[in-house]
Each structure stands twice: as C-alpha cells, then as structure tokens.
Amino acid sequence: MTITDPRDPRVADFHDLHAGDRRPGTERGTGPVVVEGVTAVERLLASGLPVRCVYGVPGRVDQLAVPAGVPVHVADKWVLSETIGFRLTRGVLASCERPVPPALPDLLAGARRIAVLEGLNDHENIGSIARSAWALGVDALLLDPTCADPYYRRAVRVSMGHLLTTPLRVLPDWPGDLERVRSAGFTTVALTPGADVDLAAVDPVAHPRTAVLLGAEGPGLSAAAMDAVDVRARIPMRPGVDSLGVAAAAAVVFATLR
Amino acid sequence: MTITDPRDPRVADFHDLHAGDRRPGTERGTGPVVVEGVTAVERLLASGLPVRCVYGVPGRVDQLAVPAGVPVHVADKWVLSETIGFRLTRGVLASCERPVPPALPDLLAGARRIAVLEGLNDHENIGSIARSAWALGVDALLLDPTCADPYYRRAVRVSMGHLLTTPLRVLPDWPGDLERVRSAGFTTVALTPGADVDLAAVDPVAHPRTAVLLGAEGPGLSAAAMDAVDVRARIPMRPGVDSLGVAAAAAVVFATLR
Known part of the structure; x- marks a missing residue:
C-alpha cells in the first residue's frame, strides 16, 4: 500500500x-x-x-x-x-517481533565459542561486537542484566542485522549463572588489561569450548565477574597503553580464540 | 578567564x-x-x-x-x-594548531608497522583505527587523498586523542607513492576478503616491516591499490560471511601482524 x-x-x-x-x-x-x-x-x-x-x-x-x-x-x-x-x-x-531467547541449555549445546557481555551500555558497541562475533566464529552471546537492549534499533543496525539471528539471552542471575556455563564444559575467560596471561596462551586444544567475558570501557569487568572465571587474560599492547575500544578488543579476542 | x-x-x-x-x-x-x-x-x-x-x-x-x-x-x-x-x-x-605532517622519509624511518587507509570517509572509523593502531603497535598512518580529514573533531575524539600524536600524512600521489613505501623496505599487504592468503601466513620474521592497506566498507580497496601491493591477504571468517566492520578488521590485522 x-x-x-x-x-x-x-x-x-x-x-x-x-x-x-x-x-x-x-x-x-x-x-x-x-x-x-x-x-x-x-x-x-x-x-x-x-x-x-x-x-x-x-x-x-x-x-x-x-x-x-x-x-x-x-x-x-x-x-x-x-x-x-x-x-x-x-x-x-x-x-x-522480538526474538524469543533460546533456553540456556539449548544455547550452550549448540555453541563452541560464546561471548559474555557485562555492563555494556552502548548500543553501537553491542552491535559491532555481534557483527564481529558472527564473522569470527562466535556462536552465541550472553548478556548480564545491566547491558543495554540488544534489540534496540541502533544495535541491530550496527550489527548489520546479525543480532536478529545470533542465539542470545540475558543471564538473570549474575554472575551466578556463569557456573551453568562452566558446568556445560566451557572454560570461562575474563578479558582484562591487568591480567598476567596473554590471550594467545589460552590453548584451543586444551580448551575446546570457551566463553569470553567483556566489560564496558572504563569500569571494565566487575570484581565479582573476575572472581567467577577460570582464566583472566589480556591482549598484548604497547607498554603504557590500555586504550583499545571494547568493540576492537572483542574482534581481536574472537580472532585469537578461533 | x-x-x-x-x-x-x-x-x-x-x-x-x-x-x-x-x-x-x-x-x-x-x-x-x-x-x-x-x-x-x-x-x-x-x-x-x-x-x-x-x-x-x-x-x-x-x-x-x-x-x-x-x-x-x-x-x-x-x-x-x-x-x-x-x-x-x-x-x-x-x-x-594542526600537526605538521612529518616528511615521508622521516615517517618511514621511524616505523616498523604502518597502516595505510584508502577512501575511508567515516571519521569515527578513522578515529577507532588510530586508537587500535597505537595500542597494538602500529607506528604510523598513511592516508590516500580521498580519506576524510583525520583531524576532524569526531575522529580525534574516537581516537582518544591518539590521532594527535601518531605520525600521519597523506600520500598525494595515489597509489604511486606506495612505491616509496616499498622502496623503504616495507612489505605492502592489502586486506581484502577475496584473497587466498590468510593474514596469519604473513611471517613477521620474513617481513619485519609491513604496511597494511585497508579500504572503506562496501567498496573495499581500489583495483589500482590492489595491483600495487606485494601481498593480498584476508582475515579467516565464517564461511559465507564477509561482514566485519573496517575498524574491527583493522584491530584484528594489527594484532595479527604484531
């Protein structure tokens, strides 16, 4: 019409x-x-x-x-x-209509690599991360309850629509629900500039299923989330610099863990 | 006052x-x-x-x-x-005042890794690329004459100010000036989804100095630029996908070539 x-x-x-x-x-x-x-x-x-x-x-x-x-x-x-x-x-x-989130066991059963986002309040960063995630072999996204709405228009646009089709759900009990991810066989990895471990040292053979946690720029991941993971790792950077945007950091992480 | x-x-x-x-x-x-x-x-x-x-x-x-x-x-x-x-x-x-661009020989003499941008008309992408470049060990930026102004307010903001201090200049003769980059000992690498070579195969020992070319989303690099380089390489992606934003792709490239 x-x-x-x-x-x-x-x-x-x-x-x-x-x-x-x-x-x-x-x-x-x-x-x-x-x-x-x-x-x-x-x-x-x-x-x-x-x-x-x-x-x-x-x-x-x-x-x-x-x-x-x-x-x-x-x-x-x-x-x-x-x-x-x-x-x-x-x-x-x-x-x-808004996608119906898959049940967590179903989401986990179909995935080998997962990105877990905590406190991401910028829709464009969520969209960019979703776009990179799909391109670089991440199978599903999990969000803590404080992330911005991933189905907001700007997030969907920046993701080039991939947010609509990527398996995605909010973990209501945060960070408690990370234990359910670990129980399903995932190594949980927190990305944080202060870690001693280089991300490239997380061996994909020893850790065939990984769930990597990314926090917002500025505050980064919460202490509770860092305490709940198996590994804390960092992206090697120029000495004295910790200035990588979260969407850029996510892309590096996804490419490295592939 | x-x-x-x-x-x-x-x-x-x-x-x-x-x-x-x-x-x-x-x-x-x-x-x-x-x-x-x-x-x-x-x-x-x-x-x-x-x-x-x-x-x-x-x-x-x-x-x-x-x-x-x-x-x-x-x-x-x-x-x-x-x-x-x-x-x-x-x-x-x-x-x-606008930074005075270093002479090309000076810029090249001080660099081991360079990013070369062609046709990037989005200020925020230029800013994001500059931020990642600095963090991930890229020493200088070169721009073709059609890129947007890198000293525009939004670009500087997204770069967290790193655009002000990163050695940077426009190559006036494009792509002819790439020959000057090659003559200085740089392996020129074009990033393009259609390449056969995996970026990770560009051995940093065999190629201690690299200049990587990135084009705008959508059109990508021009045929003339692709013809002028030593190597055409791609980021491995999920089959059937070529959907990585240029700023995310740049971050992956810089981390891979490190």
Missing part, C-alpha cells in the same frame, strides 16, 4: 524513531524491533522471525523478496522521512 | 561545533583542531603541539596541568553548551 500520510497507523511501528525507539507505553526491552537498510532487512526476511511490516521507498522495497502475508507499505522519501522523524538514507525499514 | 557570553570571541574556536567543525571560511583540512574530554585534552597538553585555548567547566579544567602561556577559559555548563551548540557531557575542550 502507498502511504501518503506520515502518521498513517499502518506504519505506526516507525513513528518518530529518534524519540520513540521504545514505543510509548512499552517497557525497556519490549515492543517490536526496528530494522534498517536493505542488507539487514534481507537478513530479517530470510530469518523466519515474525515480520510485522516492511516500509520504504519503492526502489528499495522492490529489491526485497518479501514473503506472502507480510504487509508492505511504500512511500516517497519525504513521507518516509516525516514518519520516522529524520532523513533515512537507507530507504527501507522493517519491524518484527 | 570566566566566560559569561557564549559568543565571546576568545572562545571562537568552539562556536557551533556541529555546524562549524570546519570554521567558516576555512577549507577542508585546514583550521584549528578541536579536542574533547579530559583524557584527550591531557594527551594534547603533554604532546608539545601548539595549544590555542582550553575551555571548560571549572571542575574539569582544574584537573588539567595547563602549560604557562596557554589561554584557559572557564564557564558554567550552560554557557559552555550555548557556545558549542549542544550539551557537552565531557565538560572540557581544547583547540590546537
């Missing part, structure tokens, strides 16, 4: 995205997920997740193989921009 | 930063550099670069060891925000 009124209720999932990434009346971590750009929308459409709506300019929507039954709305770029509240350079959006 | 008028000419370097990161009347790549936040400003003050001005709230300015002769202005956070045109959460800024 062609949308001519930016406030059309059929595209309500996309109203005022800056102001309302969380829909009015929804709690943090609830409400539909908004996906931007052809690549990420294609990934969504291929994922089997319940798509609510596709909305974009005709030239971009025509590039997509939209399954039957999914509402598709087109508009010119001015109406589209009015709906979302800013100029969208990518020209197409979609919304979907 | 305490500033009470946001338009005070003594803090003109910081007027309307969003709108005027390039000062009106200046060309791209000219004009003073604006530095934000205590960490980056401290790095600037310790660098020996010609500082023009420090401007911030008293609590942040008091944390800094400002050399004699540098003008220091303080203001409350409302006046400061009015000057720059947005709410500055970091509370302190400084401006400096």
